[in-house]
Amino acid sequence: MPRALITGITGQDGIYLAEFLALKGYEIFGLLRGQNNPKATAVQQAVPSIKLLGGDLRDLPSLIGAMEIAKPDEVYNLGAISFVGLSWDQAELTSGITGMGVLRVLEALRIFTQNDMSRIRFYQASSSEMFGKVREVPQRETTAFHPRSPYGVAKAFGHHLTVNYRESYGAHACAGILFNHESPRRGHEFVTRKVTRGAARIALGLQDRLVLGNLEARRDWGFAGDYVEAMWLMLQQERPEDYVIATGQTHSIRDLLDIAFQRVGIPNWQSHVLQDPRLFRPADVDLLVGDASRARDELGWKPRGDFRTLIEMMVDADLADGEQNEKQAAGSGNRHR
Numbered sequence: 319m320p321r322a323l324i325t326g327i328t329g330q331d332g333i334y335l336a337e338f339l340a341l342k343g344y345e346i347f348g349l350l351r352g353q354n355n356p357k358a359t360a361v362q363q364a365v366p367s368i369k370l371l372g373g374d375l376r377d378l379p380s381l382i383g384a385m386e387i388a389k390p391d392e393v394y395n396l397g398a399i400s401f402v403g404l405s406w407d408q409a410e411l412t413s414g415i416t417g418m419g420v421l422r423v424l425e426a427l428r429i430f431t432q433n434d435m436s437r438i439r440f441y442q443a444s445s446s447e448m449f450g451k452v453r454e455v456p457q458r459e460t461t462a463f464h465p466r467s468p469y470g471v472a473k474a475f476g477h478h479l480t481v482n483y484r485e486s487y488g489a490h491a492c493a494g495i496l497f498n499h500e501s502p503r504r505g506h507e508f509v510t511r512k513v514t515r516g517a518a519r520i521a522l523g524l525q526d527r528l529v530l531g532n533l534e535a536r537r538d539w540g541f542a543g544d545y546v547e548a549m550w551l552m553l554q555q556e557r558p559e560d561y562v563i564a565t566g567q568t569h570s571i572r573d574l575l576d577i578a579f580q581r582v583g584i585p586n587w588q589s590h591v592l593q594d595p596r597l598f599r600p601a602d603v604d605l606l607v608g609d610a611s612r613a614r615d616e617l618g619w620k621p622r623g624d625f626r627t628l629i630e631m632m633v634d635a636d637l638a639d640g641e642q643n644e645k646q647a648a649g650s651g652n653r654h655r
C-alpha cells in the first residue's frame with residue numbers, strides 16, 4: 319500500500335486529493351496545524367481512513383517528526399496562506415508559510431532521507447500567480463515570472479527551491495503550476511465562491527447585495543477535482559518535471575456574474591452588485607490563461623468540464639445549502655436574515 323503525506327489537508331485541494339488517493343488504495347497522512355483544529359472533522363468525514371498528524375510549516379522538527387511517522391512514498395505540499403488579498407496585510411506571515419514553508423518541507427525530506435531525496439516523490443503546489451504581469455499569452459512552463467503580490471513572490475521562491483533541490487540533490491520533485499481551480503468546497507473569500515454563494519443567497523432572499531472589487535480581471539478557472547489528479551500523475555512519471563495545469567480558457571469576473579445570476583433566474587446582476595474600491599488590490603493580475611499542452615502530451619491529463627458547468631454546479635450547491643439553512647432556521651423558529 320503506497321503512503322502519502324499531505325500538507326494543507328484541510329483546504330479544498332487537500333480534501334479532493336485525499337479522496338482521490340484513498341480510492342487508489344493509499345494510506346494517507348494529513349498534517350494538521352494547531353490544537354483542536356475545527357476543520358479536522360470535515361477531513362475525517364470526507365476520508366475516514368486518513369490519519370491526521372500534528373505539525374506546522376513554520377516548525378521544521380514537527381515536519382521531520384511527521385515524516386518519521388508517515389514514512390511516505392509521496393509528499394504533497396499544498397499548505398500555504400492561499401488568499402492573495404491577505405498577503406499585503408500579512409506579508410511576513412505569507413512569506414514565512416507560503417515561501418519558507420517549502421524550504422522546511424524540502425529540508426525535512428532531505429534530513430529524513432539522509433540526502434537520498436530521490437526515494438520520496440515530492441509535489442509542490444506552485445501557482446499561476448507567479449506569472450502576475452504576464453510576459454506572454456498563454457502562459458507555459460517556460461514563461462518568465464513577474465509576481466504581483468507578496469503571495470506570488472512567496473510562491474515563486476518555493477517554485478525555484480523545488481527546482482533547485484531537484485538539481486542539487488536529485489530530488490524527485492515536481493512543481494505543478496496550477497491556474498485557479500474551484501469547487502463547492504472553495505473558501506467563501508475567493509471570488510467564484512463569493513459570487514455563487516452571493517447569487518444563491520440573493521435569490522433566496524437571504525442577502526440583498528454583493529460587494530466586489532475589480533470586475534475586469536480575467537482568470538483561467540478549472541475544477542479542483544480534475545486538478546488533484548494532475549498532481550498525482552506528475553509524481554507517477556519516471557522523470558520529475560514541472561507542469562502548467564489549466565483549461566486554456568479565460569473569463570472575466572463579469573462573465574462569472576452573468577452565469578451565476580442567470581442560473582438563479584436573475585437577469586441583471588448589475589442591480590445587486592456594488593464595487594468597493596477597498597476590495598481592489600494594490601497590484602492585480604489582469605489576465606491569466608494557461609497552456610497545458612505539456613501536461614496533455616506527457617501526463618495524458620486534460621480538464622473535463624467547462625466554465626459554465628463548473629459555475630452552475632457551484633451555484634446549485636450554494637442554493638441547496640441556503641435552503642437547508644433556511645429549513646433549519648424555520649424549524650427552530652429562529653429565522654435570521
Ligand code: GDR
Pocket residue numbers: 399400401402403444445446447496497498499507508509510512529530531532533535536537571597598599602603
Ligand atoms: P486569485 O483568486 O487571487 O486569482 O488566487 P481570487 O478568487 O481571490 O481572485 C480572483 C480575481 O477576482 C478579483 N476580485 C475579487 N477577488 C476576491 N477574492 N474577492 C472579491 O470581492 C473580488 N472582486 C474582484 C481579484 O481582484 C482577482 O483579480 C487564487 C488562489 O486560490 C491562489 O491561492 C492560487 O494560487 C491562484 O488562485 C491560482
